[in-house]
Amino acid sequence: MKKIYVLLVIMVFISCDDIIDEVDISNRSVELLAPTDTAVLTSTDVNFTWSTVADANEYVIQIAIPDFTNSLQIVTDSTINTTSFSTTLLAASSYEWRVKAKNPNYETGFSTRSLTTP
Numbered sequence: 001m002k003k004i005y006v007l008l009v010i011m012v013f014i015s016c017d018d019i020i021d022e023v024d025i026s027n028r029s030v031e032l033l034a035p036t037d038t039a040v041l042t043s044t045d046v047n048f049t050w051s052t053v054a055d056a057n058e059y060v061i062q063i064a065i066p067d068f069t070n071s072l073q074i075v076t077d078s079t080i081n082t083t084s085f086s087t088t089l090l091a092a093s094s095y096e097w098r099v100k101a102k103n104p105n106y107e108t109g110f111s112t113r114s115l116t117t118p
Contacts, residue, residue, distance in 0.1 A: 022105040023055035030059070030099045030111040037113040044117045048097060049084045053108060056101035061085045067096035067114065089117050 031051040035041060048061060062068075063076040075095070076087060079102075089095060095117065098110040 022103050025053060025055050025101060025103060025106045025108055028053050028101065028108050030101050030108055032097075032099060032111050032113050035113070035115050037115075039113075039115045041115060041117050044089045044092070045086070046089055046115070046117070047084060047086045048099075050099050050111070052083055053101035056103050056108070057081060058102050059083065059099055060102065060107075061097065061099050062110075063087070063089070063095055063097045065091065066094040068098065068112070092118050 030053055033049040033051060035046065035048070050059070053059075058079050058081045060079050061076060062074060062078075064071045065073045065075060075089065076085075076097075078085065093116070094114065096112060096114045098112040100110045101108045
């Protein structure tokens with residue numbers, strides 16, 4: 001009984017962060033693969049892809065018209081657990097897209113590219 005009491009006291013003083021140590025990915029970056037930067041597409045159906053970031057379990061993809069600095073509209077703001085995202089961009093326009101990787105405690109900065117659709 002005394003061992004159980006000691007174990008309970010120890011558990012009270014140890015937080016979950018001490019038990020599950022997440023890897024800090026904040027100094028890593030997402031490598032965007034496609035579309036290439038400043039791509040001029042022939043279709044509004046677009047498949048965005050990027051490389052896996054070790055120790056990340058989800059990714060945030062955002063798409064803006066015409067860019068994030070002068071955004072008229074955020075077209076997409078999604079959190080997914082894969083390294084690709086397909087969508088149909090409804091307007092012929094200039095776009096900027098960006099992706100960051102996340103785990104429960106850390107995230108990378110955004111990697112950003114631009115593209116134009118017909």
